[in-house]
Amino acid sequence: MKNETVTKLSVVIPCFNEEKTLEKCVHRVLDIADVTLRLEIIIVDDASKDRSLSIAKELESEYPEVVVLAHEVNQGKGAALRTGFKKASGDFVAVQDADLEYDPNDLKKLLSPLINDEADVVLGTRFLSTGAHRVLYFWHYMGNRLLTFISNIFTDLNLTDMETCYKVFRRDVIQSIDIKENRFGFEPEIVAKVAHMRLRIFEMGISYQGRTYEEGKKIGVKDGFRAIYCIFRYNAHKAPLPVQFLLYVFIGGLAAMVNVLAFVGLFSVGMKVSFAAPAAFIFAAVINYLLCILLLFRHQARWNSVNEFIIYLIVVGLICFLDLGVTQLLLSLHFGPSFSKILASMLGLAFNFMGRRFLVFHEPPSGPWKPQHDKN
Numbered sequence: 113m114k115n116e117t118v119t120k121l122s123v124v125i126p127c128f129n130e131e132k133t134l135e136k137c138v139h140r141v142l143d144i145a146d147v148t149l150r151l152e153i154i155i156v157d158d159a160s161k162d163r164s165l166s167i168a169k170e171l172e173s174e175y176p177e178v179v180v181l182a183h184e185v186n187q188g189k190g191a192a193l194r195t196g197f198k199k200a201s202g203d204f205v206a207v208q209d210a211d212l213e214y215d216p217n218d219l220k221k222l223l224s225p226l227i228n229d230e231a232d233v234v235l236g237t238r239f240l241s242t243g244a245h246r247v248l249y250f251w252h253y254m255g256n257r258l259l260t261f262i263s264n265i266f267t268d269l270n271l272t273d274m275e276t277c278y279k280v281f282r283r284d285v286i287q288s289i290d291i292k293e294n295r296f297g298f299e300p301e302i303v304a305k306v307a308h309m310r311l312r313i314f315e316m317g318i319s320y321q322g323r324t325y326e327e328g329k330k331i332g333v334k335d336g337f338r339a340i341y342c343i344f345r346y347n348a349h350k351a352p353l354p355v356q357f358l359l360y361v362f363i364g365g366l367a368a369m370v371n372v373l374a375f376v377g378l379f380s381v382g383m384k385v386s387f388a389a390p391a392a393f394i395f396a397a398v399i400n401y402l403l404c405i406l407l408l409f410r411h412q413a414r415w416n417s418v419n420e421f422i423i424y425l426i427v428v429g430l431i432c433f434l435d436l437g438v439t440q441l442l443l444s445l446h447f448g449p450s451f452s453k454i455l456a457s458m459l460g461l462a463f464n465f466m467g468r469r470f471l472v473f474h475e476p477p478s479g480p481w482k483p484q485h486d487k488n
Contacts, residue, residue, distance in 0.1 A: 124196030190298030236278030
């Protein structure tokens with residue numbers, strides 16, 4: 113390392129029922145300290161039912177580097193990390209599972225781009241390393257690659273291992289992020305949020321000695337589905353424009369079907385086009401708006417100003433007139449009502465997306481992130 117000053121690394125260890133491995137894990141972390149690297153080891157016991165907490169307390173009394181925090185009720189890995197991150201006081205903060213799957217010696221390698229001020233976040237990848245890897249579950253491997261691929265689509269990153277445990281941050285970065293997920297959803301959530309901040313993100317190969325379920329592995333299939341949900345939840349509103357448009361095509365397609373069915377139904381019972389088209393459009397617009405909030409642009413959206421409400425009404429009104437005009441034009445050319453409405457709806461789809469994305473649900477970019485002392 114080109115910087116010979118002393119660096120302090122806070123290592124957060126979430127722990128739940130790890131009495132067999134916790135002590136050895138902490139000793140391995142302690143062994144990486146040297147004249148240029150000081151350690152703060154924060155063990156967060158997540159209401160373990162075995163001897164994990166008492167072992168952690170013994171380590172705390174023996175080693176001044178060790179700090180123990182405890183949850184009274186089990187909350188999950190994400191919640192334990194959230195607790196530990198708040199307590200961290202080092203220059204950089206790393207995540208270390210309490211099992212023996214990851215080698216703490218790799219943390220020193222991951223620190224190098226951070227110490228040299230080349231990166232804000234460094235991820236350890238299990239898929240770019242030439243180091244030792246225990247051979248285990250094929251479908252876990254495929255699941256990790258699939259989740260990473262989906263995450264990359266939404267974040268526009270080119271990571272190889274989104275689900276890796278080894279993530280090292282500048283302390284001011286990780287303490288500026290509001291972490292919501294309590295369980296293994298932490299991984300896709302944190303990747304999404306650092307991507308939105310447009311941080312300098314590096315990947316470096318690490319060794320990996322995975323364990324079996326018999327040896328205590330906890331992540332399961334339901335966590336994989338949760339990860340997909342988290343990728344969608346924390347990325348959709350800031351995803352690249354093409355990805356958002358594809359999502360909106362799905363939403364707009366559903367709304368367009370409602371629009372067509374409502375129009376044909378109203379027209380078939382004798383309602384005039386000048387009434388049937390706007391009525392069907394407004395009904396479909398409500399469906400579209402609700403789906404946009406639930407699935408794409410904003411979760412828990414609120415009208416926070418009169419201007420926003422007016423903009424929404426203007427956009428809906430303009431598209432409504434466009435829909436009516438195109439429908440009437442096509443009917444005057446002797447096209448059928450279904451065909452006329454379908455073409456009008458398809459034309460309105462693109463304008464609907466642009467209006468919602470850039471006017472109604474406009475959200476300025478959150479990055480690039482700057483350290484607190486660089487902000488005005």
